[in-house]
Amino acid sequence: MLPVLLRKFSALLLLSLSLFAGETAPFSVESPKVALSGIDFTLKITPGVPYYLAEGAAVVPCKVIARESGRALADTAFTLDAANPAPLSISGLRLSHSGTHTLQVFLGESSREVEIRALPAILSILPPLLAIALALITRQVVVALFCGIWLGAAFVFGYNPVLGFLHTLDQYIVNAVATSEHVYILIFSLLLGGMVGVVTRSGGTQGIVERLSRYARSSRGGQLSAWIMGILIFFDDYANTLIVGNTMRPLTDKLRISREKLSYIVDSTAAPVANIAIISTWIGYEISLISQSFTALDMDRNAYITFLQSIPFNFYPLYALFFGLMVAWLLRDFGPMQRAEYRAYSTGQVLRAGATPLATLASTEMLADETVPKRWYNAMVPVLMVIAVVSAGLFYTGWETGWAKLSEEAAANGKTLADISLVRKISAIVGASDSFAVLMWASFMGCVTAIAMALWQRLLNLHQALEAWVNGLRSMMMAVVILTLAWAIGDICRDLFIADYVVYLTSHFLSAHWLPMLIFISAALISFATGTSWGTMAILMPIAIPLAHQFALSDPDITGMHETGILLSTIGSVLAGATFGDHCSPISDTTIMSSMASSADHIDHVRTQLPYALTCGIAASVIGYIPIGFGVSNWVLLPVGFAVLFLVVRFVGRRIDRQ
Numbered sequence: 001m002l003p004v005l006l007r008k009f010s011a012l013l014l015l016s017l018s019l020f021a022g023e024t025a026p027f028s029v030e031s032p033k034v035a036l037s038g039i040d041f042t043l044k045i046t047p048g049v050p051y052y053l054a055e056g057a058a059v060v061p062c063k064v065i066a067r068e069s070g071r072a073l074a075d076t077a078f079t080l081d082a083a084n085p086a087p088l089s090i091s092g093l094r095l096s097h098s099g100t101h102t103l104q105v106f107l108g109e110s111s112r113e114v115e116i117r118a119l120p121a122i123l124s125i126l127p128p129l130l131a132i133a134l135a136l137i138t139r140q141v142v143v144a145l146f147c148g149i150w151l152g153a154a155f156v157f158g159y160n161p162v163l164g165f166l167h168t169l170d171q172y173i174v175n176a177v178a179t180s181e182h183v184y185i186l187i188f189s190l191l192l193g194g195m196v197g198v199v200t201r202s203g204g205t206q207g208i209v210e211r212l213s214r215y216a217r218s219s220r221g222g223q224l225s226a227w228i229m230g231i232l233i234f235f236d237d238y239a240n241t242l243i244v245g246n247t248m249r250p251l252t253d254k255l256r257i258s259r260e261k262l263s264y265i266v267d268s269t270a271a272p273v274a275n276i277a278i279i280s281t282w283i284g285y286e287i288s289l290i291s292q293s294f295t296a297l298d299m300d301r302n303a304y305i306t307f308l309q310s311i312p313f314n315f316y317p318l319y320a321l322f323f324g325l326m327v328a329w330l331l332r333d334f335g336p337m338q339r340a341e342y343r344a345y346s347t348g349q350v351l352r353a354g355a356t357p358l359a360t361l362a363s364t365e366m367l368a369d370e371t372v373p374k375r376w377y378n379a380m381v382p383v384l385m386v387i388a389v390v391s392a393g394l395f396y397t398g399w400e401t402g403w404a405k406l407s408e409e410a411a412a413n414g415k416t417l418a419d420i421s422l423v424r425k426i427s428a429i430v431g432a433s434d435s436f437a438v439l440m441w442a443s444f445m446g447c448v449t450a451i452a453m454a455l456w457q458r459l460l461n462l463h464q465a466l467e468a469w470v471n472g473l474r475s476m477m478m479a480v481v482i483l484t485l486a487w488a489i490g491d492i493c494r495d496l497f498i499a500d501y502v503v504y505l506t507s508h509f510l511s512a513h514w515l516p517m518l519i520f521i522s523a524a525l526i527s528f529a530t531g532t533s534w535g536t537m538a539i540l541m542p543i544a545i546p547l548a549h550q551f552a553l554s555d556p557d558i559t560g561m562h563e564t565g566i567l568l569s570t571i572g573s574v575l576a577g578a579t580f581g582d583h584c585s586p587i588s589d590t591t592i593m594s595s596m597a598s599s600a601d602h603i604d605h606v607r608t609q610l611p612y613a614l615t616c617g618i619a620a621s622v623i624g625y626i627p628i629g630f631g632v633s634n635w636v637l638l639p640v641g642f643a644v645l646f647l648v649v650r651f652v653g654r655r656i657d658r659q
Contacts, residue, residue: 026047026048026107026110027045027046027047027048027107027110027112028045028046028048028112029043029044029045029105029112029114030043030044030045030046031043031044031103031114031116032116032495032497033156033495034116034117034118034119034155034156034495034496035093035095035116035117035118035119035497036118036119036120036121036123036124036496036497036500036501037095037096037097037098037118037119037120037121038094038095038096038121038504039094039121039497039500039501039504040091040092040093040094040500041091041093041094041095041497042089042090042091042092042093043064043089043090043093043103043105043114044087044088044089044090045062045087045088045089045090045105045107046087046088047060047080047085047088047107058079058080058081059077059078059079059080060077060078060079060080060107060108061075061076061077061106061107061108062074062075062076062077062078062088062090062105062106062107062108063075063076063105063106064090064093064103064104064105064106065103065104065106066095066101066102066103066104067101067102067103067104067113068101068102073093073094073095073103074090074092074093076090078107095116095118097118098117098118098119098120099117099118100115100116100117100118101115101116101117101118102114102115103115103116117158119155119496121501121504123155123496124155124493124496124497124498124501125498125501125502125529126151126152126155127148127149127151127152127155127489127492127493127496128148128489128492128493128498128529128530128587129529130144130147130148130151131144131145131147131148131149131489131586131587132144132148132528132529132585132586132587134147134148135586135587135603135606140603141482141586141602141603142478142481142482142485144586145482145485145486145488145489145587146168146485148489148492148587149168149172149173149485149488149489149492150164150165150168151164152164152489152492152493152495152496153165153167153168153171153172153492155496156492156495156496168488172488172489172491172492173484173485173488175488175491176484176485176487176488176490176491177484177487180436181436182483182484182487184436184437184439184440185238185436185439185483185589186480186483186484187440187443188238188242188436188439188440188442188443189238189242189443189476189480189483189593189596190473190476190480191440191443191444191446191447191473192242192243192246192386192443192446193472193473193475193476194447194469194470194472194473195382195386195443195446195447195450195469195472196246196472196475197468197469197470197471197472197473197475198382198447198450198451198454198460198465198468198469198472199378199379199382199450200468200472201454201460201464201465201468201471202372202378202450202453202454202457202459202460202465202468203372203373203374203375203378203459204374204375204376204377204378204379204380204382204450205250205379206250206374207373207374207375207376207377207378207379208247208250208251208376208379208380211376216251216255217255218255219255219256219257219331219345220328220329220331221255222248222251222252222255222257223252223257223261223265223327223328223331224325224328224329225248225251226244226248226252226262226265226266226269226328227265227268227269227324227325227328229243229244229247229248229269230244230265230266230268230269230270230273231269231273231321233273233387237270237271237273237274237282237590238270238439238590238593240266240269240270240273240274241266241267241270241590241593241594241596241597242593242596242597243383243386243387243597244265244266244269244270244597245262245263245266245594245596245597245598245599246597247379247383248262248266249262249597249598249599252350253350256344256345256348256350257341257344257350258337258340258341258343258344258350258351259350259351259355259357259598259599259600259601259604259605260336260337260340260341260600260601260604260605260608260609261333261337261340261341261344261608262598262600263594263595263597263598263600263605263609264324264327264337264605264608264609264612265324265328266594266597266598267583267590267591267594267605267609268320268321268323268324268583268609268612269321269324270590270593270594271317271533271579271582271583271590272316272317272318272320272321272579272583273317273321275314275317275533275575275576275579276311276314276317276318286307286537286575287303287304287307287431289537289538289541289542290303290306290307290541290545290571291303292541292542293541293542293545293546294306294545297545297546297549299549304424304427304428306567306568306571307571309568310568310569310571310572310575311572312572312634312635312638313516313568313569313571313572313573313624313628313634314572314575314576314579315572315576315619315620315623315624315625315637315638315641316520316576316577316579316580316616316617316620316624317575317576317579318638318641319616319619319620319624319641319642319645320579320583320613320616322642322645323612323615323616323645323649324612326645326646326649326650327612327649327653330649330650330653330655331655331656332649332650332653332654332655333653333654333656334611334652334653334654335608335611335612336604336607336608336611337608337609337611337612338653338654338656340352340604340608341656342656345656351600351601351604352601352604355600355601355604356478356601356602357595357599357600357601358478358482358592358595358596358599358600358601358602372459373457373459375457378450378453378454378457378459381449381453382446382447382449382450382453383446385442385445385446385449386442386443386445386446387442389438389441389442389445389446390438390439390442393433393437393438393441393442394429394430394433394435394438395429395430395433396433396438397432397433397434397435397437397438398428398429398430398431398432398433398434399429401432402425402428402429402430402431402432402433403428403429405428405432406420406424406425406428409428447469451465451466451469476596478596482592482602483589483592483593485587486531486587486588486589486592487589489530489531489587490530490531490532490535490587493529493530494530494535498526498529498530499526499530499535499536499539499540500539502522502525502526502529503522503526503539503540503543512551512566512629513629513630514626514629515544515547515548515551515566515570515629516566516569516570516572516573516625516626516628516629517573517621517625517626517629519540519544519547519570519573519574519577520573520574520576520577520580520620520621520625521577521621522540522577523536523537523540523573523574523576523577523578523580523581524577524578524580524581524617525581526539526540526577526578526581527577527578527579527580527581527582527585527588528580528581528584528585529581529585530581530585530587531581531582531585531586531587531588531589531591532582532588532589533578533579533581533582533588533590534578536574536577536578536581536582537574537575537578540574540577540578541571541574544570544571544573544574545567545570545571547570548566548567548570548571549567551566565628565629565631566629569625569628569629569634573625576620580613580616580617580620583609583613584606584609584610584613584614586602586603586606591605591606591609615645615648616645619641619644619645620641623637623640623641623644624637624641
């Protein structure tokens with residue numbers, strides 16, 4: 001009796017507050033900023049207190065009508081329960097033509113009107129295309145990104161360039177740094193830059209170069225060392241790029257390896273490694289998306305086991321890693337990368353004349369004094385501290401939640417925790433961790449360690465150490481600006497439904513046998529245009545898995561491939577395509593961070609890396625996802641792809657004499 005009275009009292013209190021505030025409509029409607037003609041969108045309805053005054057659950061009809069045409073866009077009903085009030089979503093709404101539309105929303109006996117503008121769908125892809133084109137043509141990535149955001153904001157705000165310019169600043173750029181995850185990344189990047197500043201000023205970077213030079217005395221040794229280090233730091237792509245790039249840059253500079261080549265190796269062992277690693281900060285997110293789709297389809301499959309089974313179908317990351325290894329081992333390059341390597345070898349200029357590196361650590365105030373001893377451990381110990389804190393922090397933050405999930409999983413399958421493998425336990429704990437907070441802790445401890453070591457050995461006094469730390473922060477400011485703009489243009493892409501438009505375009509060509517390839521291409525286009533791999537996975541995974549499941553059940557020709565073919569290759573194609581765009585898009589945060597950590601010109605990095613990424617992407621599509629859709633075993637396609645990529649490097653690439 002008491003809970004019922006409390007519920008009614010709460011409802012009456014909320015009702016009185018809404019009346020006092022002048023709110024006369026019993027429900028509110030949230031619409032997107034704009035819609036695209038011919039593309040589905042969603043309205044969110046929040047029922048007011050009157051809908052929850054009745055005892056128990058009540059079925060309330062809901063209808064959405066376009067006032068101008070009188071056409072019903074939706075006609076459904078919702079079950080409202082006072083014990084569990086929640087917002088309602090009406091999806092699948094579609095406007096047939098562009099222009100301003102007035103929608104009448106009926107919920108029970110009440111109604112509201114909402115006005116929404118529909119844009120021609122083709123306009124949605126123009127902002128990211130403009131940003132990418134300007135970045136490649138002008139090599140001014142800040143201007144290019146800002147123009148792309150400005151154009152998108154002008155579309156959103158009534159084609160008004162003045163409003164678009166103003167809201168680019170006060171909405172999109174501000175909102176880009178308003179989320180905690182983005183703030184964590186910025187602080188992590190700045191702190192790691194500060195650590196590198198102290199390490200450099202205390203002679204640690206030069207010491208590690210001198211130490212590694214004993215073993216990596218050639219270009220091959222330097223490139224292979226960077227590649228191996230990238231493989232070893234598999235647990236997080238952000239940590240990978242910043243640690244490998246900052247650690248290896250002094251050595252590769254000494255060996256006359258271009259910054260473009262270093263940033264390529266760093267980028268090629270970041271997202272591709274984290275994507276397929278069985279223990280990483282990615283795996284929890286990937287498994288959650290797979291599990292969500294399985295639950296929606298009522299499929300009795302283990303999401304983690306399915307993810308492991310899909311790794312051999314994740315062609316692009318595997319091909320990209322192998323291609324990077326072959327380029328480093330054979331010392332053969334082609335296209336813009338070959339010209340960059342020839343410049344570095346013949347002139348010693350690791351950067352193109354006129355290049356603008358994202359992080360500049362060569363300023364005189366950051367270099368160690370000639371009298372300072374060059375000790376390698378002053379660089380390695382802070383880096384190892386970062387790695388140790390990341391490893392311990394992932395377990396610390398993920399232990400409770402991960403262990404609870406393992407217990408639920410074991411109970412659901414009639415097993416005990418002892419029956420679960422060690423790898424699965426570690427993966428569950430790492431996947432449930434707060435990786436953003438852990439990375440910030442790690443970078444801060446790296447700063448403290450670097451400063452403490454410099455003070456303890458009397459290499460720097462406190463003023464010099466803090467000055468070096470601030471200079472390190474300052475060296476990262478250009479990268480921070482570009483990261484912020486990249487996130488802002490990602491928000492523009494979301495508001496303009498670019499992902500939905502790409503999915504709509506490719507959906508007309510779907511068939512069972514071509515599904516893996518088309519999903520891969522869709523994921524690649526979305527991630528390249530938006531610069532986000534995780535966002536692409538979240539968009540496509542709930543679409544791709546049901547499609548694969550339906551095809552496998554309905555088509556008698558492929559039913560036998562359900563377990564090892566269409567389903568697994570489709571999951572792999574989503575993950576691979578998302579990684580492809582993340583790997584080579586100029587507005588991707590990991591691409592930007594690779595340029596930043598390697599202190600390379602960002603556009604030079606994109607231009608030199610793109611032919612290599614496209615080579616691996618074409619191989620993944622033609623050698624991987626097309627044959628796999630027609631039943632060819634992935635265990636045949638993987639070695640064939642490796643062989644083809646080896647031949648490309650061997651016979652298309654040109655070796656620069658480094659004797």
